[in-house]
Amino acid sequence: MVADLIDAPTATWKTDVLKSLFNTVHVRKICAIPLAKSELSDELVWRYDGSGKYTVKSGYQLLRLAYSNPLSGPVNSVVDYSRFYSDLWSVVLPAKVKVAMWKICNNYLPTFVNMQLRKLNVDNCCLFCKSAAESVEHIMRD
Ligand SMILES: [Zn+2]
Known part of the structure; x- marks a missing residue:
């Protein structure tokens, strides 16, 4: 734990412990982290x-x-x-077109990739080209 690397009474880093665990570059960086001199609650x-x-x-x-x-x-x-x-x-435009555009832009279409992300047991292969995963990018752009 980080608390094991700090001498609480003096609010300083235990450099001997740091040197035994880390290389000199990391020890220098750790020691550059300021420690609070007074006890503040998180x-x-x-x-x-x-x-x-x-x-x-x-x-x-x-x-x-x-x-x-x-x-x-x-x-x-x-x-x-x-x-x-x-x-x-x-x-x-009709509202349903705008909503469809919004769903496309926010990746809310029920593509096979999105279904897999939601833990559904489906094959994510595109049904049209059968060469790529069916994602929004693949359907709309590729
Ligand atoms: Zn395809």
Whole structure:
């Protein structure tokens, strides 16, 4: 445990223990991590909001950013596609077409790959070409 590497009374790293476990480069990096001099209790902090407090609104905004990359599903990038979706919803098309587009962009189609991800026992091979897995990208792009 990390606590075994820290001398609690002096709030310093146990360098002798670190040197026995890690190489000099890692020991130097570990020792560069500052340790708290006073005992503070752990607490949960929501780092995606300036207030530090989680709200449903801030969670929703984070999810919107994290899951809004069309055709690639959840990603770590924070590219904002809100303009894309605003434009999509403002286009004059039947609602079912817009919803289908939204499902395609968010990888919500019941493809064989998605069914396997949801633990369904299906073969993910494309029924048309039989040469690739049936994913949204394969159906719509490839
Ligand atoms: Zn195919």
